[in-house]
Amino acid sequence: MTGTRQEAGGRPPRVWERYSRRQRMWQFAAYLGGVMAIVWAATAMDIYWPFVLDAPEQIGDLAGRMVPPDWPFFLDIVDPMIETINIATIGTLVGGLLSIPVALLAAQNLTPNKATLWLARVIVVGSRSVNELVWALIFAVVFGPGPAAGMVAIAVSSIGFTAKLVAEGIEEIEPGQVEAIRATGAGPAKVLIYGILPQIMPVIVGVMTFRWDINIRQSAIIGLVGAGGIGITLNTAMNSFAWREVTVILIAIFAIVAASEWISATLRKRMI
Amino acid sequence: MLRLEGLSKTYEGGIAALDSCSLEFARAEVVAIIGPSGAGKSTLIRCINRLVEPTAGRVVLDGGDLTAMSHRQLRRARREIAMIFQEFNLVERLTVMENVLSGRLGYVSILQAAFRRFPPHDIDAAFALLDRVGLEGFENSRADQLSGGQRQRVGIARALMQEPKILLVDEPTSALDPKTARTIFELICGLARERGLPALINIHDVGLALMFAERVVGLARGHVVFDGPPAAVDEAVLTRIYGAADWRQTLRREEPEAGAGSARREAAS
Numbered sequence: 001m002t003g004t005r006q007e008a009g010g011r012p013p014r015v016w017e018r019y020s021r022r023q024r025m026w027q028f029a030a031y032l033g034g035v036m037a038i039v040w041a042a043t044a045m046d047i048y049w050p051f052v053l054d055a056p057e058q059i060g061d062l063a064g065r066m067v068p069p070d071w072p073f074f075l076d077i078v079d080p081m082i083e084t085i086n087i088a089t090i091g092t093l094v095g096g097l098l099s100i101p102v103a104l105l106a107a108q109n110l111t112p113n114k115a116t117l118w119l120a121r122v123i124v125v126g127s128r129s130v131n132e133l134v135w136a137l138i139f140a141v142v143f144g145p146g147p148a149a150g151m152v153a154i155a156v157s158s159i160g161f162t163a164k165l166v167a168e169g170i171e172e173i174e175p176g177q178v179e180a181i182r183a184t185g186a187g188p189a190k191v192l193i194y195g196i197l198p199q200i201m202p203v204i205v206g207v208m209t210f211r212w213d214i215n216i217r218q219s220a221i222i223g224l225v226g227a228g229g230i231g232i233t234l235n236t237a238m239n240s241f242a243w244r245e246v247t248v249i250l251i252a253i254f255a256i257v258a259a260s261e262w263i264s265a266t267l268r269k270r271m272i
Numbered sequence: 273m274l275r276l277e278g279l280s281k282t283y284e285g286g287i288a289a290l291d292s293c294s295l296e297f298a299r300a301e302v303v304a305i306i307g308p309s310g311a312g313k314s315t316l317i318r319c320i321n322r323l324v325e326p327t328a329g330r331v332v333l334d335g336g337d338l339t340a341m342s343h344r345q346l347r348r349a350r351r352e353i354a355m356i357f358q359e360f361n362l363v364e365r366l367t368v369m370e371n372v373l374s375g376r377l378g379y380v381s382i383l384q385a386a387f388r389r390f391p392p393h394d395i396d397a398a399f400a401l402l403d404r405v406g407l408e409g410f411e412n413s414r415a416d417q418l419s420g421g422q423r424q425r426v427g428i429a430r431a432l433m434q435e436p437k438i439l440l441v442d443e444p445t446s447a448l449d450p451k452t453a454r455t456i457f458e459l460i461c462g463l464a465r466e467r468g469l470p471a472l473i474n475i476h477d478v479g480l481a482l483m484f485a486e487r488v489v490g491l492a493r494g495h496v497v498f499d500g501p502p503a504a505v506d507e508a509v510l511t512r513i514y515g516a517a518d519w520r521q522t523l524r525r526e527e528p529e530a531g532a533g534s535a536r537r538e539a540a541s
Contacts, residue, residue, distance in 0.1 A: 179323055180361035180427075184434060185350035185378025190385050194374055198365040 062243065069251065070244035077233055081252055084229035087147050087222075088215040088260075091154025096208045098155065099162035106163055107170035110196070120163070127160030136222035147228030154215050154222070161214075162207050169203030170196065206268045213264035220253045273298055273470060274320070274438055279329035280494075281315050289315040291494035292329065297438075300468045302461045304481035304502075307491035308514050313474040316491065317440045320472070321353045322346055334437065351378035354436035356460065358443035360423040362415040362430075369411040371426050372398045375433025394433075401429040405459065421452040428460060432467070439464055439471040446476060453477065457484060478510065478522050 019027065105111050106120035135153035143149040173196060181195035223231020230249060237245040274297040281290040290312040297303060305313050318324035320331050322338060331338040338349055354375070362371045376394045377385055384390060390398075402408055405425040410418070415426060424444060431439060444460055445453035457475070461484045464471035475481045481488060482502040490498030490505075490513035498509050510519045 174361075174364075176357060176359050176361040177363045180355070180357060180430075181363070181374060181377065183321055183323060183350060183353075183355040184375055184430075185347045186374075186385075187347055187382075189382050190377045193382070193386050194366075194370075194377060195363060198363050201365065 065241075065243040066247045068244065069247040070242070071248065073245045073248045074252070077230060077249055077252055080223075080230045080233045081256060083147055084219045084223070084231075085216065085256065087150040087154060087227075087229050088212060088219040091151045091219065092158055092208060092212040092215050094151070095155035095158030096162055096204075096211070099159045099166060100204075102159060102163035103166035103170060104192075106167035109171055109173075109175070120167070124160040124164050124167075127156060127158075128164070129160075130157070132157045132218045132222060133225055136227035137225045140226045145226035145228075150219055150222050150227035150229055153227055154219055157218070158211050158215060162211055165207045166200060166203055169200045169207075173199040209264040209267045213260045216260040217257050220257070273300075273334060275330075275332040276316075276320070277330040277332065279316070279319055279326050279331065281312070281319055281324060282327045288494055290319065290326070293491075293494070293496050294329075295489065295496060295499070297470050297472065300464070300470045301486040302464055302471045302473065302484060303487045303489055304485035305472060305474045305489045305491060306476065306478055306481050306513060309476070311491040311513075312494040313491055314442055315494075317355075317442050317472060317474055320440055321350050321355060323355075347378060351434055352437040354431035354434045354439050356424070356427050356431050356439070356441040356444050358446055360420070360427045360447070362423055362426055364414070364416040366415060367411065368402070368407065368413050368415060368418070368426050369395075369398060371415055372401060372411075372429045372433055375430040378434070398429070398433060401432055404463070405429050420448050421456060424448065424456050425459070428456075428463065432463060436469065439469050441471060441473040443474050443476065445480070454480065461485075478505075482523075 102120050102123050105116045106124055108117065111117040111120065132153060135157050136150060139149035139152045139156075140146075143152065177199060178191060178195040181191050186194065219229050219231075220234075221231050223229040223233070224235050226232065230253060234246065234249045234253075237243075237249060276293055276295045278292045278294055279290055280288070280292050282288045289310075293312075293316060305316065307313050315324055319326040320333075320338070322331075326339060329339070333349065333353070336349060338346065341349060363374065366374075370388065373388070373390050373394060376390060380390060380394075399411070402411060405428050407422060407425050407429070410422070410426075415423060418426065424447075427444075439460075441460060445457050448456060457473075457477075457480050460471065460473065463469075473481075473485070482505060485502055488498065488500060488502050488505055489496060490509065492513050497512050498505070500509075505523070507519045507523065510522065511517070
């Protein structure tokens with residue numbers, strides 16, 4: 001090394017730094033701003049500390065009331081549990097079907113023009129930006145409380161998620177396969193059926209099963225606002241302080257969500 | 273049969289890929305289109321069936337001007353113009369049979385296409401073509417399970433399934449190893465002759481072009497710079513198409529087998 005340095009002719013060693021002085025100044029300013037934001041947020045929340053410090057005691061109290069679970073109550077929740085699964089399944093199917101045309105318009109490589117792309121994006125963002133619970137509230141007013149409202153809420157809230165992911169799948173199809181089908185003289189519908197659908201089928205199946213798994217969790221909750229399923233039972237039990245029944249319901253929800261996650265993972269592994 | 277009049281294509285950004293090309297294909301012969309990368313070979317082929325929209329000029333097939341057609345008319349015309357692709361362009365997740373039958377999509381209804389209920393004579397023709405291209409027994413294999421050579425055989429069967437009037441072939445062998453390339457090229461030329469089809473084949477392997485084609489068209493920078501029989505392709509012509517290089521080895525390949533063999537031995541010693 002010393003040899004090379006001498007060969008370089010006595011000039012100072014070359015300096016390399018990842019960030020310039022200017023960049024370091026900005027970084028420091030950003031860190032400082034971040035810390036100040038966190039401190040401000042924590043103080044502005046106006047936490048009542050006695051309640052927070054009281055929490056362990058409350059947990060112990062609640063746990064005491066929740067055990068032992070009221071096992072016989074399980075027979076009463078079989079029907080609402082089945083209803084919950086049905087709401088999720090039918091909601092996913094309806095939402096999935098509705099999302100296919102939206103996905104076709106939301107994919108940059110297939111959408112006919114800027115207006116259709118924009119329309120599809122509005123649908124996607126609209127469906128996603130409103131929470132399932134809010135959709136359920138709205139449709140409980142429109143259809144009256146019950147599973148129909150839940151099913152529609154699940155379907156509508158699924159459209160955005162499914163359409164967005166399927167559209168991303170469509171944007172990654174191989175254009176050559178589509179070109180070959182077009183070259184045979186096939187019209188747009190046949191190009192869709194033959195050249196595009198086979199390419200995005202794995203994406204559709206994967207996204208739909210994943211969404212079904214999410215919807216099982218959601219449909220267990222939306223009953224809280226009267227949209228059918230186990231949530232209604234849970235709400236009633238909590239309002240009447242029947243904590244041992246609540247335990248049974250929570251265990252049942254946990255079991256069903258775990259089962260749906262396993263089913264959806266297995267299905268996706270099979271299909272792709 | 274097929275006439276190109278002043279066909280031009282300028283891509284967005286002002287690149288003139290094709291500049292006023294006029295060519296006439298009157299007979300059922302194998303035409304090799306040669307030229308360096310970027311000379312406009314693919315654009316020329318794709319402008320004929322308007323997979324690429326030409327910016328000027330006319331494409332006249334049997335009296336009909338393809339460039340003036342509406343989308344509906346164009347789809348009808350495309351049924352009679354079959355195409356074979358460089359990357360095969362099979363629908364990878366469909367079976368060999370579905371890919372071959374897709375050559376009939378211009379003729380069947382949407383429902384028939386969706387439920388794969390193709391007319392019996394189409395299915396019979398598809399089996400016959402699979403036998404002819406050497407893929408008997410592969411009808412239920414998925415396209416993505418096949419080797420490159422096998423995929424191009426499916427591509428050929430799909431093209432002929434259209435019962436076309438003309439065959440457009442875009443670099444059919446450049447994704448294949450040399451031996452498979454030669455077999456596939458021979459198969460395409462053989463089938464075109466068997467069926468009395470004119471075939472326009474883009475190919476960058478000059479040796480293969482000179483060996484199998486009846487006519488050679490040379491493209492350079494979007495212009496037709498040569499049009500004639502393979503025998504007329506000499507060093508001067510290749511220099512005009514590709515630029516200056518030592519073309520003696522390339523041209524030696526077209527000599528009769530025995531002569532070529534001895535010439536190669538001489539060169540080696």
